[in-house]
Amino acid sequence: MVHNGIEYGDMQLIAEVYDLLRYGAGFEPARLAALFEAWNGAELQSFLIEITARILVFPDADTGTPLVDRIQDVAEQKGTGRWTTQAALELGVPVPTLTAAVEARALSARRGLRLELASQYGGATRQDDPALADAARRALYAAKILAYAQGFDLLRRADRERGYGLRLDELARIWTGGCIIRARLLDTLRATWRSHPDGEHLLRAPDIAAVLGERIPSLRVTVAAAQARGIPVPALAASLAYFDAMRRDRLPAALVQAQRDFFGAHTYRRDDRDGSFHTEWAQG
């Protein structure tokens, strides 16, 4: 089931990068196909990147133009991505990249409304930038790692809750065989989990930290380029927010706890002593 959540995330991340490069930065389908094919020869090698390259040059029989341009932009779903998010919500595990992918599909279904809003508000803007291809490639790899980190985190929690006795390195191995998400990254992750079988989180592994340290700046550049152009990148942006929040020693959740205690006397914990506390804030 988590496999399908990651699959949704992987597909959405690829779709966002395609969207940004094509409609935001002026890359034509044939050039994009060549780009994805080149990407498929290195760290991004995966079944989904490979088929994306092939899709982008597949012609419509009638017009000879790319068939993808004739396909209605409504992504359907059979519910398996949604189940991952639902399970994550119940276990209290954040999987924002996977969730953003599920919500992006639901949003795409509002096609009639979108067309009306497009005339009302105007759409995205294009600003050609050949250098964006390389930033996007590195951003995609970083975001993909963050999506897998979320998926493995969910599996780890479910395993601890229910005692499945999962071995994450074995799971990474199984996913390389015939699964839709098969990818070179899974070989890396298999090795990572084998070296850290009890690791609490993928981001703690030094080899992953080294890879992310190099690529997060490109993720930041890519998200900024998309947002400046009005190209929606919900899954890329959610991946960046996940990284920035997970490596934060102090989140504004303290303010949220204060608000909850103010209006509902829900109490709060303190950093400097044990116990639950309540304050009569209105008397301040």
Next chain:
Amino acid sequence: MVHNGIEYGDMQLIAEVYDLLRYGAGFEPARLAALFEAWNGAELQSFLIEITARILVFPDADTGTPLVDRIQDVAEQKGTGRWTTQAALELGVPVPTLTAAVEARALSARRGLRLELASQYGGATRQDDPALADAARRALYAAKILAYAQGFDLLRRADRERGYGLRLDELARIWTGGCIIRARLLDTLRATWRSHPDGEHLLRAPDIAAVLGERIPSLRVTVAAAQARGIPVPALAASLAYFDAMRRDRLPAALVQAQRDFFGAHTYRRDDRDGSFHTEWAQG
């Protein structure tokens, strides 16, 4: 129930703006309290903004420093925000701002892990910018409208599905009385829904379009400022992606449909003719 989803969104959006201004742009708590108090005199007027201003100057009895700085940054939840996201997932309605707020609370709970990752990766950076306060105010209002738009969209869909006979203007009126989300915006929304009782979506209303048209650029600036500093703004970024996707006449969901048809023969629809189609992509 949707009330609580919006409440989660509202609280998270305020928390993100607070976080950006305080730790990203150098605003001290007393200055922020004065800022929120000023905001509470205009379009952002609301119970949650009012109590935020009061919280930020409430002193810890022992040290005299702001009590909020002693509160553990782990936001708890009783599940009501989660139910909204779960209902939205089942009805296929995208509510990404509300969902991001729920996931942000779950993420905050990983405090031990966050502290470890903070030493490993380093944290956010600060770059003072007094002008950011005004952009943040306008961004907060835009994002709040987008959060309400999502909540009302969910209500509308649930109403149609289950035949509650909801009147959205009446609901907006009810929420102004004693509810945690009571706010001046609800008076505006009440008038909007009264003028457009059968409106499909809040973003279609001309008065809302005018307000958003003026404030979306500030939302873009604010999100970019946070991401450049490494301050996580999942709910603000999700609001921006929601706007950009909802006003897009062509989403990369077409590529996702092509991928689904490639690997699973799930078929696709075309823009130019009726019916379901399948392509033998691998033979291209």
